[in-house]
Amino acid sequence: MGLIIALFFILCIAGYFITRALISYAHKKQLLDVANHRSSHTQATPRIGGLSFVVLISLLVFTYALLNNKISTNILLFILLPIVLVALTGLVDDLKGLSQAARFIIYFFCSVVALGNLQSFFSQASWLIVLEGLLLSLSLSWLINLFNFMDGIDGIAASESIFVLAALAFFSYQGGEINLSYFLLLCTAPVIGFLALNWQPAKIFMGDIGSTFLGCLIGCLCLYAINTKLISICSVIILLGCFIVDASWTLAYRILSGQKWYLAHRSHHYQILSRKLGSHQKVSLRYSLVNLVWLLPLALTAFHYKEYALLITTISLLPLIWRCFIIGAGKSEQN
Known part of the structure; x- marks a missing residue:
């Protein structure tokens, strides 16, 4: 246990200082996110900060694979390969830009590869399994994009990923997978180091390389935990609620109201709330509070009382849906 604690602090410190180095490098090379009327920030800010935790977590995954001979190939193929490909795609997008079509193709391919984590789930081939595989691949592709969409104010994507990884560690611990729980906790450490410099006022953003990497990492790890029956799909949905x-x-609102949904905007619930409160920090803290006080207990309840899982999932998400409706999420700022 002492070694795990020492490694945790080393990774936190490493994440912090690598991020600081990236701030200097980004300013020198002018790799900056310039604020515009669609931004939730006002100053030009470095945008490649996610590279710090991408490197450290990828090394952690590789090390974890080496230490688990029986499942090392699965970890390398179905977790490390997708997250590295997604991160490289994000880096290219941050530096040069990629089309939406190119990003979707790569994300979908990585999602299909990640389904290898559900080997027991796909034990029998049938048309129904193919359909389920397609839906899961699209869902994981959406999760990758989702983290990118939600990375619009200081600290929110990093704090969300820390919460979900720590929650997965808790589920793993109660399921008797102690080494996996330690590994998941160690994965939070580099993100914590980054968050220290991404908290309001952010000195650096994680960029597409960081946000899409976190979405893919969490998706792959959730599939792995579902496969080993450490968590249920309903509990995962609740945690990410x-x-x-x-x-x-x-x-959905932007599509149904006829807006150009593919263009940048500031109409997410968290973006509107940050303008109303005049603070990114207050919004990130509110989301974290909802995660800890509301969603985590319900995710645990849904896992232990599987016969009521759908009902509990519905109960957990309804207040969040209501808040989006009340605040007018998705509405054009001109309305």
């Missing part, structure tokens, strides 16, 4: 509801409601 704040992000899923905010992004999904906003996108």
Whole structure:
């Protein structure tokens, strides 16, 4: 246990100082996110900060694979490969830009590869399994994009990922997978180091490389935990409820109201709330409070009382949906 604690602090410190180095490098190379009328920030800010935790977490995944001989190939193929490909795609997008079509193709391919984490789930081939695989691949692709959409104010995407990874660690611990729980907690450490410099006022953003990487990482790890029966699909949906509801409601409203949904905007629930409160910090803290006080207990309840899982999931998400409706998420700022 002492070694795990020491590694945790080392990774936090490493994440912090690598991020500081990236701030200097980004300013020198002018790799800045310039504020515009669609932004929730006002100053030009470095945008490649996610590279710090991408490198450290990728090394952690590789090390965890080496230490688990029986499942090392699965971890390398179905977790490390997708997250690295997604991160490289994000880096290219941050530096040069990629088309939406190119990003979707890569994300969908990585999502299909990640389904290898559900080997027991796909034990029998049938048309129904193919349909379920397609839906899961599209869902994981959406999760990757979702983290990118929700990375619009200081600290929100990093704090969400820390919560979900820590929650997965707790589910793993109660399921008897102690080493996996330690690994998941270690994965939060580099993100915590980054968050220290991404908290309001942010000195650096994680960029597409960081947000899409976190979405893919969490998706892959959730599939892995579902496969080993450490968590249920309903519990995963509940844990990610704040992000899923905010992004999904906003996108659906923009599509149904005839807006150009593919263009940048500031109509997510969290963006509107940050303008009303005049603070990114207050919004990120509110989302974290909802996660800890509301969603985590309900996710645990849904896992232990599987016969009521759908009902509990509905109960957990309804207040989040109501908040999006009340605040007008998705509506054009001109309305």
